[in-house]
Amino acid sequence: MITKFPPCSIQLLYSMVGNMTEPNLILIVDDNTTSARLLFDVLEKAGYQPSIAKNGEEALHQLETVSPDLILLDVIMPGIDGFEICDRIKSNPKTKDIPLIFMSALSNVDDKAKGLKLGAVDYITKPFQQEEVLARVQIHLKLRQQTRQLKELNEQLEQRVAERTAQLSRSLNELQAAQLQLIQQEKMSTLGQLVSGIGHEINNPLNSIAGNIAHAEQYVQDLISHLQLYQRYYPDPVSEIVQDAEEISLPFLTTDLAKLLNTMKVAADRITHISRSLRTFSRSDHENTIELQIQDGLDSTLLLLQHRLKANSHRPAIQIVRDYAELPSIACFPGQLNQVFMNLLANAIDAIEESNRDKTYAEILENPNQIYVETELKDNSIAIRIRDNGIGMTETVQQEIFKPSFTTKPVGKGTGLGLAIAHQIIVEKHGGSLICNSAPGKGTEFTIELPL
Numbered sequence: 336m337i338t339k340f341p342p343c344s345i346q347l348l349y350s351m352v353g354n355m356t357e358p359n360l361i362l363i364v365d366d367n368t369t370s371a372r373l374l375f376d377v378l379e380k381a382g383y384q385p386s387i388a389k390n391g392e393e394a395l396h397q398l399e400t401v402s403p404d405l406i407l408l409d410v411i412m413p414g415i416d417g418f419e420i421c422d423r424i425k426s427n428p429k430t431k432d433i434p435l436i437f438m439s440a441l442s443n444v445d446d447k448a449k450g451l452k453l454g455a456v457d458y459i460t461k462p463f464q465q466e467e468v469l470a471r472v473q474i475h476l477k478l479r480q481q482t483r484q485l486k487e488l489n490e491q492l493e494q495r496v497a498e499r500t501a502q503l504s505r506s507l508n509e510l511q512a513a514q515l516q517l518i519q520q521e522k523m524s525t526l527g528q529l530v531s532g533i534g535h536e537i538n539n540p541l542n543s544i545a546g547n548i549a550h551a552e553q554y555v556q557d558l559i560s561h562l563q564l565y566q567r568y569y570p571d572p573v574s575e576i577v578q579d580a581e582e583i584s585l586p587f588l589t590t591d592l593a594k595l596l597n598t599m600k601v602a603a604d605r606i607t608h609i610s611r612s613l614r615t616f617s618r619s620d621h622e623n624t625i626e627l628q629i630q631d632g633l634d635s636t637l638l639l640l641q642h643r644l645k646a647n648s649h650r651p652a653i654q655i656v657r658d659y660a661e662l663p664s665i666a667c668f669p670g671q672l673n674q675v676f677m678n679l680l681a682n683a684i685d686a687i688e689e690s691n692r693d694k695t696y697a698e699i700l701e702n703p704n705q706i707y708v709e710t711e712l713k714d715n716s717i718a719i720r721i722r723d724n725g726i727g728m729t730e731t732v733q734q735e736i737f738k739p740s741f742t743t744k745p746v747g748k749g750t751g752l753g754l755a756i757a758h759q760i761i762v763e764k765h766g767g768s769l770i771c772n773s774a775p776g777k778g779t780e781f782t783i784e785l786p787l
């Protein structure tokens with residue numbers, strides 16, 4: 336059997352809304368029972384799910400428990416009038432998004448404007464045409480649905496943007512970390528090769544000097560004894576010998592020669608020490624960790640910084656106070672760890688120099704520049720503390736110091752990479768921690784903790 340719909344617009348609207356999966360809830364607020372009933376029937380027939388509130392109080396009461404998709408609101412009612420209800424609905428966050436259509440016999444332009452201003456989406460003049468009511472209801476329900484979809488889409492989009500941004504900043508961090516590691520590896524391998532090359536080259540001539548000084552000392556001693564033998568058995572030499580002995584100040588020469596040789600021996604020992612430190616410092620890092628005595632790393636680094644610590648015309652020498660605990664040797668990448676010590680100690684010296692800027696030599700002497708280097712054995716870790724009484728840092732600066740390229744030093748002096756590299760080496764390469772504690776004008780302490 337073929338059902339033929341009459342070519343009526345209401346029927347068309349009915350068939351359109353009839354396709355919707357869930358019927359839309361529509362609240363009719365009208366004190367006129369006949370008019371409300373009529374509207375109810377039209378909407379129900381069109382496939383909606385209407386309900387009626389006979390006055391404002393009842394409407395507000397219903398709205399506490401149900402959330403309609405649309406409200407049709409009469410303006411003139413006993414008790415709370417339509418405008419007042421509209422105002423309350425719009426100022427309640429729970430109901431403010433429900434589209435609201437005014438219905439009134441008034442065709443007064445002012446009332447329409449007032450209703451729309453209060454947040455109504457439309458205005459229907461009574462007595463209403465069924466087609467008009469259904470068309471308007473449908474449009475606003477559709478608008479409402481689309482607004483919802485738009486809002487959802489927008490939220491999804493925002494979430495996706497947030498996810499993407501987080502992902503990008505993670506990638507950027509990883510990239511920066513990788514870049515740092517590259518710089519650090521590159522620097523260490525060139526520097527390490529250079530330093531160990533020098534250490535190696537110095538070694539042979541140094542061994543030759545140090546080894547021969549001992550022989551030279553012995554030979555000189557023998558020659559002097561021999562000379563003394565001559566003097567004992569030939570107390571009256573010819574005048575030429577007497578004159579020559581006077582010219583060369585023979586007694587002074589013989590005593591001073593021994594001292595001189597001793598000084599040379601001390602100097603050679605010192606060079607040997609420096610050369611050994613250079614090699615300790617630059618111990619090229621392999622794939623695997625090597626056992627290191629932390630103390631050796633600290634001492635060799637301090638020795639290499641000696642030229643910056645010693646006294647100059649502006650200030651006395653910076654005092655190094657060592658407080659080393661008995662530590663077991665630990666498995667680590669010594670070249671990298673020494674670079675961390677180097678970065679922290681160089682920063683400490685910079686901070687001290689900075690704090691000396693407005694002080695006189697006497698003032699510095701009174702409150703001497705100091706760097707404490709301490710180690711401590713803890714339960715499952717070792718702590719290394721490097722503390723200076725330099726310029727210190729503000730809270731704001733402290734938040735930034737581990738970021739690559741952050742520096743407060745003039746161009747050409749600071750690169751801002753020292754602490755970023757140090758942080759990476761300690762935290763990522765050694766699974767430890769690097770913490771800064773500082774106050775402006777007081778000084779700074781960096782604590783490295785390495786797991787055992």
Ligand SMILES: Nc1ncnc2c1ncn2[C@@H]1O[C@H](COP(=O)(O)OP(=O)(O)O)[C@@H](O)[C@H]1O
Nearest residue numbers: 682683686736742743749750751752753754779
């Ligand atoms: N011991 C310290 N005392 C005061 N400020 C410090 C100290 N160590 C680091 N800083 C601050 O941290 C910044 C970053 O240090 P770093 O990464 O080593 O880069 P750079 O030394 O090249 O500036 C420095 O510019 C300085 O402001």
Ligand SMILES: [Mg+2]
Nearest residue numbers: 678682753754
């Ligand atoms: Mg630095």
